[in-house]
Amino acid sequence: MLSFRHLRHFVAVCSGVTAALLVAAHPAAAATPFTTFESGQVRPLALSANGQLLFAVNTPDNRLEIFHVRANRLQHKASVPVGLEPVAVAARSNDEVWVVNHLSDSVSVVDVRDAGNAHVVRTLLVGDEPRDIVFAGPGRSRAFITAAHRGQNIPFDPQITTPGVGRADVWVFDADQLGTSLGGAPLSIVTLFGDTPRALAVTPDGSRVYAAAFHSGNRTTAIDESLVPNGGEAAGGLPWPNANFEGIPQPEVGLIVKFDGTHWVDELDRPWDDVVRFSLPDKDVFVIDALADPPRQVDGPGGFFSGVGTILFNMVVNPVNKKIYVSNTDARNEERFEGAGLFAGHSVRGHLHESRITVLGPTGVAPRHLNKHIDYSSCCAPVANAESARSLAQPLEMAVTSDGATLYVAALGSDKIGVFDTAALEDDTFVPSTANQIHVPGGGPTGLVLDERRKRLYVLTRFDNAISVINTRTRREVAHVPMHNPEPPSVVRGRRVLYDASLSSSHGDSSCASCHIFGDFDSLAWDLGNPDGSVLENPGPFCTELFGLDPSLHPMKGPMTTQSLRGMANHGPMHWRGDRTGGHDAPTSQPDSGVFDERAAFREFRASFVDLLGRDESISEEDMDAFTDFILQVTYPPSPIRALDDSLTPDQLAGRAFFGGPVSSILGASCIGCHVVDPEANPGASAPGFFGSDGGSANANESQVFKVPHLRNQYQKVGMFGMAESFVFPFGGSNAHMGDQVRGFGFLHDGAVDTLFRFNSFSDFVQIPENPGGFPVGPEGDLLKHQVAAYMLALESNLKPIVGQQITLTSSNGAVAGPRIDLLVARADAGDCDLVVKGQSYGEEIGFLYTGNGLFAADRELEPWRSSAELRLLAGGSDGELTYTCVPPGSGERIGVDRDGDGARDGDERDAGSDPADPTSVP
DSSP, X not given: OOOHHHHGGGXXXXXHHHHHHHHHHSOOGGGSOXXXXXXXXXXXXXXXXXXXXXXEEEGGGTEEEEEEEOXXXXXXXXXXXXXXXXXXXXXXXXXXXXXXXXXXXXEEEEEOSXXXXXEEEEEEEOSBSOOOEEXXXXXXXXXXXXXXXXXXXXXXXXXXXXXXXXXXXXXXXXXXXXXSSTTOOOSEEEEESSSSEEEEEEOTTSSEEEEEESBOOOSEEEEOGGGSOSSOGGGTSSOSOOBOTTOOBOOOOOEEEEEOSSOEEOTTOOBOGGGOOSBOOOEEEEEEETTSSSOEEOOSGGGEEESSOSEEEEEEEOTTTOOEEEEEEEXXXXXXXXXXXXXXXXXXXXXXXXXXXXXXXXXXXXXXXXXXXXXXXXXXXXXXXXXHHTOOOSEEEEEEOTTSOEEEEEETTTTEEEEEEHHXXXXXXXXXXXXXXXXXXXXXXEEEXXXXXXXXXXXXXXXXXXXXXXXXXXXXXXXXXXXXXXXXXXXXXXXXXXXXXXXXXXXXXXXXXXXXXXXXXXXXXXXXXXXXXXXXXXXXXXXXXXXXXXXXBOSOOOOEEOOOSTTOTTSOSBSTTSOBOGGGTSOOOSTTSGGGOHHHHHXXXXXXXXXXXXXXXXXXXXXXXXXXXXXXXXXXXXXXXXXXXXXXXXXXXXXXXXXXXXXXXXXXXXXXXXXXXXXXXXXXXXXOOEESOSSOEEEOSSSSEEEXXXXXXXXXXXXXXXXXXXXXXXXXXXXXXXXBOSOSOOBSTTSOBOOHHHHHHHHHHHTTTTOTTSOOSSHHHHHHXXXXXXXHHTOOOSSOTTTTOEEEEOSSOHHHHHHHXXXXXXXXXXXXXXXXXXXXXXXXXXXXXXXXXXXXXXXXXXXXXXXXXXXXXXXXXXXXXXXXXXXXXXXXXXXXXXXXOSSSOHHHHHHHTOOTTOTTOOO
């Protein structure tokens, strides 16, 4: 078979037609969109065992970058296409590297024996949103990978609606025997009793693996307002104050309580045990026996650690004393209020989370506050101050020297590497000082790897998508190596505002990302009402009758779960009540104006930098505009519940039929009458479609009027089961104690409702006694409520479920990979995605873009288009593996055939000696 390099010489007769057809089928790359997911990097760097190669995940470019390590520089050797949103890499040996692809739900196995010719040889399919990887067990031959307990590639029922089920999985593969099934045959899938996992660590001898829940919680939950006595503190209800500074009473709302080891108590230490119907064992870090056959969690109390932190980021094991260090933040959401006025001292202003490293060992759990120098009673100095200069915010990946004496930690929110004497850290005698910090010029350090032989520290700087080389003796940067970044300049400029605590807060330890973790949420509720605020008019609009309910917006709003910053474009006013809105100034309901001006709505959060983060003054309008430009581009990932072919199960279909069914004479609308689901709505918007909300508000039979929320992320809120019945929720489940659960917050604005089934039963209350247009009464109605819940968990989203999915075709797996490739092609034909193919053939890198009608265009203009059958034949050659990936619509040309968007295809650039990753370098 002739190589592509030879074929191009005798197909020139077709080149003009080929080029014209490709341009017609796909517009110029400069016009193609970039889809921003803001996936959090976990383990973005790794060194080969011999220290000669450095591997780095290029998250926005969907690649693994390979560098040859020199004394003071890194020499780029190869760029290997992997899956979408790679977040972790681990070197199994000098010859093989594994990459975890967060959005693709996959792991890429990369052959690096010839670094300049490295390529993917196998794609493993795992659970939803995998995050980390380590090698452990006999001879370090077992790969451990964290993933959520859901997803289309899992070989089991995730029991989404079953109480008491762990939602954290660790997939274990025998790296020497991956099996012949489509996505590989795991040796074991260890399910842990926690929420979605993130970090892994392994003991020096490989016998134990530690796995940490990501949003591990802090034993807080919310009591529904119907279970809190009315009348304020004097009546046994909400603690004082119960009115704003003008004396206007607040609405009756719910209450956040925390388990103190014995009782569920509020801030007055009053017990609420009688209305909490579940337990939170707070299992944070789990211990896995990596040598067992198959690997499993260690039995008994020694199988987990509790009280580690609220958000657990990364872990590392001290190679000498075997203690585990866990970087984390701990939330103070049991405290109430924001504000900078009379009640500022009775608030969480400037003290939301504490950045910590928690030490785990034989004697227990020892949290260490990294910013113990901060005087939280004093607020607020200008942002450039001596106290802020010593702070470390959002600690992520760590590394420990081989003698166990020194620990390095990447502080994402501080543009620094913290350096700690491990003995001082363990006994809490360290003193925060700039002398023990290394400034990282690129900004946003997410990961690091230590090269002791060369006395170097390699740091990935997310803000500029580069690698910083730091001399550990001088503690100064000696080289800075950028990686190709296809992100729009607006994303690069605005990202810093989300994370940069030195910009966001006077103490230098808080930012929007403290709660909006990697642009998402923290799985907690907060009561961030402001007693110093005034009552505002609610400009609406409303999709239901208010029935006399005052729609005004009282500043003391009660508990609200943290909302995601994903998918806000095209969804109107923001926050649970729609109180962040441009409608106060221009109350029009026209698309993209007034109430529905998302830019104006997001800019309303500018005041939070003072009232909540504790800044002395708000950030500049320029910074807020940059933040807005960035955050409105962040989107939701594809649904992990809906089938890959976008079909619905019979239960989901029945649920959708009722969801959009007849209008209720009591509520004034069907479910879809307020929860608008229309993926094609507002096609001219930057992010078209409505996914449970069109931005309107409704009377939900509560004490306040709420914006109708979108429903794209309900599957993330599963895991709290157990709720006391009340006059508002008299049906919908057992009133019994449900035992141990993994989450303290569920559904509705305050997270106080445990299941969507119970929420659907709310209609029984509002439509009694006739129940017209609502659920039937009895078993038939209960079945229908479960079906509606099933549909809500699989609701449509901005991207189709197939986006990100991939498989590698090899010379030996055509029988099992073929049907999956057929599915990818079919979904591309349906418009769900663009389909790209990357790999090698006879030692040459190749790329293809599916153009429809069964044809694939190559990354060289002179190459003939290939049919699907012809393309598959290429995988039969030497090192001929081909990886098929469904990518977001519109991004296929960039990812498949024109990486830098300069109009010259990648293969032509390689042939001509120009750089496919540099738009200024063209043939």
